[in-house]
Amino acid sequence: MSDVPDQPDQSDPSLRLLWRHRAGAREEPKTKRGPKQKVSVDEIVDAAIDLADAEGLAAVTMRAIAQRFGLGAMTLYSYVPNRDALLVLMADQVTGRAELPELPEDPRKRLELVANHTHDELRAHPWLLEVQDVRPWLGPNMSERYEWQLRAVDGLGLSDLEMDQTVAVLVGFAGNIARSELMKRRAEQVTGMTEAEWWEANYDTLNEVMAGSHYPLANRVGTAAGEAYQAASDPARELDYGLARIIDGVLAHVGR
Amino acid sequence: MSDVPDQPDQSDPSLRLLWRHRAGAREEPKTKRGPKQKVSVDEIVDAAIDLADAEGLAAVTMRAIAQRFGLGAMTLYSYVPNRDALLVLMADQVTGRAELPELPEDPRKRLELVANHTHDELRAHPWLLEVQDVRPWLGPNMSERYEWQLRAVDGLGLSDLEMDQTVAVLVGFAGNIARSELMKRRAEQVTGMTEAEWWEANYDTLNEVMAGSHYPLANRVGTAAGEAYQAASDPARELDYGLARIIDGVLAHVGR
DNA sequence: TCCAATTTCGTACGTTGTACGAAGATGTCA
DNA sequence: TGACATCTTCGTACAACGTACGAAATTGGA
Numbered sequence: 253m254s255d256v257p258d259q260p261d262q263s264d265p266s267l268r269l270l271w272r273h274r275a276g277a278r279e280e281p282k283t284k285r286g287p288k289q290k291v292s293v294d295e296i297v298d299a300a301i302d303l304a305d306a307e308g309l310a311a312v313t314m315r316a317i318a319q320r321f322g323l324g325a326m327t328l329y330s331y332v333p334n335r336d337a338l339l340v341l342m343a344d345q346v347t348g349r350a351e352l353p354e355l356p357e358d359p360r361k362r363l364e365l366v367a368n369h370t371h372d373e374l375r376a377h378p379w380l381l382e383v384q385d386v387r388p389w390l391g392p393n394m395s396e397r398y399e400w401q402l403r404a405v406d407g408l409g410l411s412d413l414e415m416d417q418t419v420a421v422l423v424g425f426a427g428n429i430a431r432s433e434l435m436k437r438r439a440e441q442v443t444g445m446t447e448a449e450w451w452e453a454n455y456d457t458l459n460e461v462m463a464g465s466h467y468p469l470a471n472r473v474g475t476a477a478g479e480a481y482q483a484a485s486d487p488a489r490e491l492d493y494g495l496a497r498i499i500d501g502v503l504a505h506v507g508r
Numbered sequence: 509m510s511d512v513p514d515q516p517d518q519s520d521p522s523l524r525l526l527w528r529h530r531a532g533a534r535e536e537p538k539t540k541r542g543p544k545q546k547v548s549v550d551e552i553v554d555a556a557i558d559l560a561d562a563e564g565l566a567a568v569t570m571r572a573i574a575q576r577f578g579l580g581a582m583t584l585y586s587y588v589p590n591r592d593a594l595l596v597l598m599a600d601q602v603t604g605r606a607e608l609p610e611l612p613e614d615p616r617k618r619l620e621l622v623a624n625h626t627h628d629e630l631r632a633h634p635w636l637l638e639v640q641d642v643r644p645w646l647g648p649n650m651s652e653r654y655e656w657q658l659r660a661v662d663g664l665g666l667s668d669l670e671m672d673q674t675v676a677v678l679v680g681f682a683g684n685i686a687r688s689e690l691m692k693r694r695a696e697q698v699t700g701m702t703e704a705e706w707w708e709a710n711y712d713t714l715n716e717v718m719a720g721s722h723y724p725l726a727n728r729v730g731t732a733a734g735e736a737y738q739a740a741s742d743p744a745r746e747l748d749y750g751l752a753r754i755i756d757g758v759l760a761h762v763g764r
Numbered sequence: 765t766c767c768a769a770t771t772t773c774g775t776a777c778g779t780t781g782t783a784c785g786a787a788g789a790t791g792t793c794a
Numbered sequence: 795t796g797a798c799a800t801c802t803t804c805g806t807a808c809a810a811c812g813t814a815c816g817a818a819a820t821t822g823g824a
Contacts, residue, residue, distance in 0.1 A: 263713035264699075264706075276719030286770025287820040314812065324773035326813075335812065382641075385691065390714070395723050402725040412732035414749065415725075416741075421750040424684035425677065432676075435641065443520075450520075457519035458646070463532030467651050469658040469671075476668035485672075493670065494677040501757030542801020543789045570781065580804035582782075591781065765824100772819075780811075789802075794795100 266337045269293070270344055270391040291321050293331050297341045301377070304342065309379035312339075343383045344391030347373075352400045359508060362404040363499045366419065367426040371491060374430035381431050409506035418502055425494055433487045447483045522593045525549070526600055526647040547577050549587050553597045557633075560598065565635035568595075599639045600647030603629075608656045615764060618660040619755045622675065623682040627747060630686035637687050665762035674758055681750055689743045703739045 272293065299320045304312050314335060315325040332338045350373055355362050374380055401419045410418060440446055445453060477484055528549065555576045560568050570591060571581040588594045606629055611618050630636055657675045666674060696702055701709065733740055 263710045267710060267713050267717060271717040274717065274721055276717045276721070283769070283822075285768070285820085285822045287772070289771070313810080315810090318773095326773050326815095327771075329813075330771055385638075385687075392718075392721060395718075395721070395726060399723045399726045402729055406725060412729045413736055413745075416729050416733060417746050417749045418753075420684075420688075420746060421681065421753065425680065428676075428680035428684065431641075454519045454523060457523050461523060461527040461530065461532045462648075462651075463530075465530055465532070465648060465651070467655045469662060470651060470655045473658055473668045473672050477672060480669055489669075490673050490676060493673045497674075497677065497757035497761055498754055499757070500760050501753030501755070504756050504760060505753055539791070539800075541789085541791045541799070543803070545802070569779085571779090574804095582784095582804050583802075585782075586802055767824085768822095770819100770821080772817105774817090775815090777814080778812095781809100783808085784806090786805090787803085790800085792797100792799085794797085 265333055266340055267390070269332070269337065269341060270389065274392055289331070290323065291331075293341070294345070295321070296328065296331055297338065297345045300338060301342050301346050304379040305377060309339075309382050312342075312379075339383045340389045340391070343380060344389060344393045346377050346380065347391070347397055348393035352397070355400075355404050359408055359503060360499055363418075363422060363502065364495060366401050366404045367422045367491075367495050370423045370426035371430055374427060375433065378430065378434045378437075381427060381434060384427075408502075408508075410502075414505075421498060421502075422495075425498060426491070429487050429491045429494070432485065432490070436485070436487070451478075451484070521589055522596055523646070525588070525593065525597060526645065530648055545586070546579065547587075549597070550601070551577070552584065552587055553594065553601045556594060557598050557602050560635040561633060565595075565638050568598075568635075595639045596645045596647070599636060600645060600649045602633050602636065603647070603653055604649035608653070611656075611660050615664055615759060616755055619674075619678060619758065620751060622657050622660045623678045623747075623751050626679045626682035627686055630683060631689065634686065634690045634693075637683060637690060640683075664758075664764075666758075670761075677754060677758075678751075681754060682747070685743050685747045685750070688741065688746070692741070692743070707734075707740070 296317060300312050300317050303316060303320075312335075314328050317338075318325045318328050328338075332341065350369070353365065353369070356365065398419070401423065402415055405415045405418045436447065439450070443450055474484065477486075480486070481489075552573060556568050556573050559572060559576075568591075570584050573594075574581045574584050584594075588597065606625070609621065609625070612621065654675070657679065658671055661671045661674045692703065695706070699706055730740065733742075736742070737745075
């Protein structure tokens with residue numbers, strides 16, 4: 253009889269998997285009987301990331317990944333508890349790939365860097381936008397990322413809470429821009445037409461169907477956008493504009 | 509032989525469906541043979557909205573909706589071309605339910621209203637966050653909403669493009685807050701624990717697994733958040749903070 | 765040498781959207 | 795009135811998904 257009853261581990265199984273490489277990761281029980289695993293968790297996660305990069309998150313099926321290694325689909329479940337856990341591992345692992353640039357002196361440049369860094373990453377791995385719907389998971393690489401982001405807003409005169417909220421606003425904004433870029437690309441893929449072609453093809457129908465409805469401002473603004481961008485929107489400029497306003501607001505708040 | 513070859517309608521079929529109630533909607537061909545339809549598109553969309561409100565978007569299956577009317581699943585396809593089109597109709601129709609409050613005089617209050625209005629709606633219908641991944645569709649109610657949002661930023665001294673971008677920043681920010689609230693609720697539902705309980709249950713594991721890793725700022729900020737909120741985050745306060753900064757930035761930009 | 769622990773993986777189930785085609789209902793025209 | 799064209803309804807079926815289950819194969823330790 254042990255004094256410590258081995259209560260079923262209440263903690264989340266994904267946690268140990270996320271931190272499997274770090275020092276504190278509890279070493280496996282000594283006995284390692286049974287066949288050796290043919291691949292590693294890292295390889296599986298990397299393959300899943302590559303697949304998501306190339307064909308989108310929907311293409312990341314258990315069967316498809318297993319096939320890449322010549323394994324049966326069910327074999328993956330001896331590496332990873334389920335698909336959702338795999339997505340979390342993908343998110344943390346891909347986060348670890350990006351280097352974290354040195355932070356500039358200038359406060360404005362620091363905040364810009366946080367947003368642009370997020371934006372670049374989400375453009376390279378748009379599926380992260382869909383994974384984040386699950387949870388902002390506590391992996392080692394995400395923790396490191398968060399620490400870096402906090403460092404960017406440290407010393408500006410913000411309270412601890414405000415530091416967190418400022419990072420959230422910047423990262424969230426960058427995510428929204430990335431999302432609208434993703435939607436645009438997806439729309440072009442689904443319809444098989446560019447945005448301009450879509451408007452061309454639907455111009456008559458829109459006029460017909462909207463006859464009798466009046467949206468004066470929307471019309472004026474839409475026309476202006478169309479002329480300026482040759483499209484309904486231009487995410488790159490939206491990024492610059494919104495980011496400037498947000499940073500203005502933050503810096504004004506701390507009195508700079 | 510007609511001079512006008514009846515080219516297959518190149519325009520998006522969802523468009524006519526979206527605008528089916530408006531004046532310009534092309535009247536159906538006179539001949540209406542065949543059985544009368546037992547329900548209406550509006551009823552179907554309303555039922556789908558109710559289902560999504562009650563049980564989430566994943567519960568909105570063609571079979572589930574059909575069952576509500578005692579119909580066979582395939583019957584829905586004589587009302588709506590496919591599920592994605594139904595989601596678009598849901599989004600526009602639910603947008604039409606919300607009233608658009610009168611806009612205050614004070615510029616700051618106007619911008620706040622746009623963000624808070626979006627936030628309230630997304631809290632009432634969180635599934636809108638998932639539908640928006642498809643496309644910002646051009647329905648009548650969405651158009652009206654957009655017109656109202658533009659009215660809120662009109663007359664401030666912004667250019668046409670800036671008006672659009674300002675609305676996008678405000679609405680996007682409100683959406684991010686709503687999303688983090690949704691994630692929080694989902695996490696509690698999936699794990700069966702409150703956020704506080706989750707941290708309690710995983711405290712030991714986290715300490716063990718993160719031993720050797722150091723995130724000084726994240727730790728400090730996390731502790732501050734935990735003490736202030738009794739949780740890792742408090743979306744309501746994030747809304748106030750971020751909104752204030754964004755509006756500060758916009759108003760400074762137009763010199764107020 | 766034998767057993768316990770592990771990995772591998774074929775089969776199968778429930779669920780999804782929806783293609784297909786038959787059956788039934790209805791309006792129009794001869 | 796009867797015949798037909800047109801439309802709605804919906805049962806069946808298929809492919810794809812995640813994954814539960816359990817048998818087979820493989821390995822290290824006793």
